[in-house]
Amino acid sequence: MAKIAILGYGTVGSGVFEVITRNNDIVSKNAKEKVEIKYVLDLRDFPGDPVEKVLTHNFEDIVSDSEVEVVVEVMGGTKPAYDFVKRSLQAGKSVCSSNKELVEAHGAELMAIAKENSVNFLFEASVGGGIPIIRPLRTSITADRILSISGILNGTTNYMLTNMSSGTLKYEEALKNAQDKGYAEKDPTADVEGFDACRKIAILSSIATGKNVSFDDIPTTGISKITKTDMKYVNATGGSIKLIAKAVLDENGAWARVAPVIISKENPLSTVNKVFNAILVEGDMLGETMYYGKGAGKLATAAAVVSDVVENILLKNNNVGCLWSEEKMQLESLDDIEVQKLVRIKVNDIEKAEEAVCDIFGVDEFITVKDGETAFITKKEKEALIKEKLEKLSNEAAVKQVRTTILYEA
Amino acid sequence: MAKIAILGYGTVGSGVFEVITRNNDIVSKNAKEKVEIKYVLDLRDFPGDPVEKVLTHNFEDIVSDSEVEVVVEVMGGTKPAYDFVKRSLQAGKSVCSSNKELVEAHGAELMAIAKENSVNFLFEASVGGGIPIIRPLRTSITADRILSISGILNGTTNYMLTNMSSGTLKYEEALKNAQDKGYAEKDPTADVEGFDACRKIAILSSIATGKNVSFDDIPTTGISKITKTDMKYVNATGGSIKLIAKAVLDENGAWARVAPVIISKENPLSTVNKVFNAILVEGDMLGETMYYGKGAGKLATAAAVVSDVVENILLKNNNVGCLWSEEKMQLESLDDIEVQKLVRIKVNDIEKAEEAVCDIFGVDEFITVKDGETAFITKKEKEALIKEKLEKLSNEAAVKQVRTTILYEA
Numbered sequence: 001m002a003k004i005a006i007l008g009y010g011t012v013g014s015g016v017f018e019v020i021t022r023n024n025d026i027v028s029k030n031a032k033e034k035v036e037i038k039y040v041l042d043l044r045d046f047p048g049d050p051v052e053k054v055l056t057h058n059f060e061d062i063v064s065d066s067e068v069e070v071v072v073e074v075m076g077g078t079k080p081a082y083d084f085v086k087r088s089l090q091a092g093k094s095v096c097s098s099n100k101e102l103v104e105a106h107g108a109e110l111m112a113i114a115k116e117n118s119v120n121f122l123f124e125a126s127v128g129g130g131i132p133i134i135r136p137l138r139t140s141i142t143a144d145r146i147l148s149i150s151g152i153l154n155g156t157t158n159y160m161l162t163n164m165s166s167g168t169l170k171y172e173e174a175l176k177n178a179q180d181k182g183y184a185e186k187d188p189t190a191d192v193e194g195f196d197a198c199r200k201i202a203i204l205s206s207i208a209t210g211k212n213v214s215f216d217d218i219p220t221t222g223i224s225k226i227t228k229t230d231m232k233y234v235n236a237t238g239g240s241i242k243l244i245a246k247a248v249l250d251e252n253g254a255w256a257r258v259a260p261v262i263i264s265k266e267n268p269l270s271t272v273n274k275v276f277n278a279i280l281v282e283g284d285m286l287g288e289t290m291y292y293g294k295g296a297g298k299l300a301t302a303a304a305v306v307s308d309v310v311e312n313i314l315l316k317n318n319n320v321g322c323l324w325s326e327e328k329m330q331l332e333s334l335d336d337i338e339v340q341k342l343v344r345i346k347v348n349d350i351e352k353a354e355e356a357v358c359d360i361f362g363v364d365e366f367i368t369v370k371d372g373e374t375a376f377i378t379k380k381e382k383e384a385l386i387k388e389k390l391e392k393l394s395n396e397a398a399v400k401q402v403r404t405t406i407l408y409e410a
Numbered sequence: 411m412a413k414i415a416i417l418g419y420g421t422v423g424s425g426v427f428e429v430i431t432r433n434n435d436i437v438s439k440n441a442k443e444k445v446e447i448k449y450v451l452d453l454r455d456f457p458g459d460p461v462e463k464v465l466t467h468n469f470e471d472i473v474s475d476s477e478v479e480v481v482v483e484v485m486g487g488t489k490p491a492y493d494f495v496k497r498s499l500q501a502g503k504s505v506c507s508s509n510k511e512l513v514e515a516h517g518a519e520l521m522a523i524a525k526e527n528s529v530n531f532l533f534e535a536s537v538g539g540g541i542p543i544i545r546p547l548r549t550s551i552t553a554d555r556i557l558s559i560s561g562i563l564n565g566t567t568n569y570m571l572t573n574m575s576s577g578t579l580k581y582e583e584a585l586k587n588a589q590d591k592g593y594a595e596k597d598p599t600a601d602v603e604g605f606d607a608c609r610k611i612a613i614l615s616s617i618a619t620g621k622n623v624s625f626d627d628i629p630t631t632g633i634s635k636i637t638k639t640d641m642k643y644v645n646a647t648g649g650s651i652k653l654i655a656k657a658v659l660d661e662n663g664a665w666a667r668v669a670p671v672i673i674s675k676e677n678p679l680s681t682v683n684k685v686f687n688a689i690l691v692e693g694d695m696l697g698e699t700m701y702y703g704k705g706a707g708k709l710a711t712a713a714a715v716v717s718d719v720v721e722n723i724l725l726k727n728n729n730v731g732c733l734w735s736e737e738k739m740q741l742e743s744l745d746d747i748e749v750q751k752l753v754r755i756k757v758n759d760i761e762k763a764e765e766a767v768c769d770i771f772g773v774d775e776f777i778t779v780k781d782g783e784t785a786f787i788t789k790k791e792k793e794a795l796i797k798e799k800l801e802k803l804s805n806e807a808a809v810k811q812v813r814t815t816i817l818y819e820a
Binding site for chain 2: 019020022023026027030031032124130131132135136139140141142143144145268271278283284285286287288289290291292293294297299300302303304306307309310311321
């Protein structure tokens, strides 16, 4: 018999309760012993809910109970989650968490504490919801040098971009629609500005490099500036636009970025639509492998958490090691990374403006979807150089304004 | 230091040698000890090849050497692979294998022998080449009742179907092309008739049910009958055709099948093209997750084998259990499974033939891409009933011949 405690009875927490209750036969068989929920911690009461029998308002009940083998942290945020997880590990209990904020900010330290105490800190559900990605990176991609990881890691923005892709919906309408459907929060900032995806790529990059990649060091652009007209240009390129979280690792170092990118139909990520997520991992031997599924949702996320419960029970006091250390990973500046961009400019004189583009960028193919504007795709050049050239272009009399630039990957 | 032996220095075997040699730092770090190849068994000599130093022609050298911890079986076939694997396990060595034929025919027995001897028999590379699928099923999908598994499990046929999809290439031309590129063997039977995909879905179904699903019990249709004209009908439906290996598990039992299926653009498998493979797993909690990557190829397959080497070294004498038992899994007949089919008929009188279809099948929408023919998609009905109705239809005077039927999934 393995007894567990769940910290938090919100969406994911009640999902974990449901998965362990409904699929107790399967979970127990895979854990090789009966799994029982001994406590659920929440400040609230839930009269009439089956959780009542195991509900506690006091974390001390859990941390002081030597019968509790695994603690599930699904509260979100870092306060008090960080303290509770740390104290659970120090008390010799393994922990699993779906909390990307906690893992991004304190993962290295918590894994080290788990190691000292011969237990484990697992967090499959912190990236990609129900999609197995952390465990495959730890246990399956073990013969490869990871060259890059790129993914659609936020379901809210992917849902909005999928709906905007026809070019008939404004950003504000797409947001409203996502909020009405329950896919976007009332304050959608963390999703639409890319912060959520950024935390997740920080976690994946930390695993890939073995060092601590910080959220704050990853240049992040969200989707809130993308307009209906931008979408028409995207469609004219034949590609589709996705909020891509990407990390590239080579001999010289690593860089990471979150930004909307126009990707071609050949990119396996281009067909990942609606609230689905996918992560593409490139290894030097394996080539590309992709992991696809529901990036959020109560039961999918809970199932991933419970897979960690099962592994924690099986592992007992065998620590699997730290996926990354507290040593800070220095990321390269994006200035020296070669990229292509779709550039959309408002013009005073279209002919002269296109001549200027030709002179400055050496590009003579243009896309037009709206009067008084033109657009083009730059050659592959260092980002800093493109910035310089755009500055120069914007000073041309024929050019009214550089309206938009969007990353483009052929 | 962990010493290993490789049985077979063919494509995959030389790949394993290369991966362990080139990425020795990564492999050793993940295995938590230095990994060294002590023997490679092959009947041939390889003068000048770095393998020479560790080459042996005698399996007894390996099985009798107590220093050898892990044996890698990449010979293919069951003779002598089965004996070598069995004897290695009995000698207390863990084994990893990429050999789907061996795993399908003897997996249950070999896992049981591994358990008795407190070692492990792992076979990640036997399905999906480089794609992590066996390990995710064992260690990540542990909170779910698996409802179905469907996949594109054969790269050769997927390459051919992708090339045929425009409707300009005959089957024979597509085969020739695949042979020229090295994607199809001189005798392509195992690939094009679906036997390779069948072995792989038998393995996946055995994992999902915990019982032994036999290759011989799975109705299998290959792609060799698909014509250029069939492809035009497929395109007219708006879907794409893939050789789908599928297993469905429900309370009443399980069924499995390998056959060409027209799938809609919404199915995530529809965008899996060329030699890529993908496996879609449906769980009752997780929903659908998909695993995508190179289904074959020297280094990709070898990397998956080496991930098993790493796990075997980490596990030491901890047996992970048997994924399925020797008990035979009884599969349901497909007769009672409800399906839809695209039916293509040659006609003597098109109007009367379509009237007959309308009478017999209750269908009044037709697809026409060629004179003297018509085609339609049946309603969802039991396969046996569709067969009966087709029999009746073929007896109509207005119908010359039921030319083709292809499974259709909306």
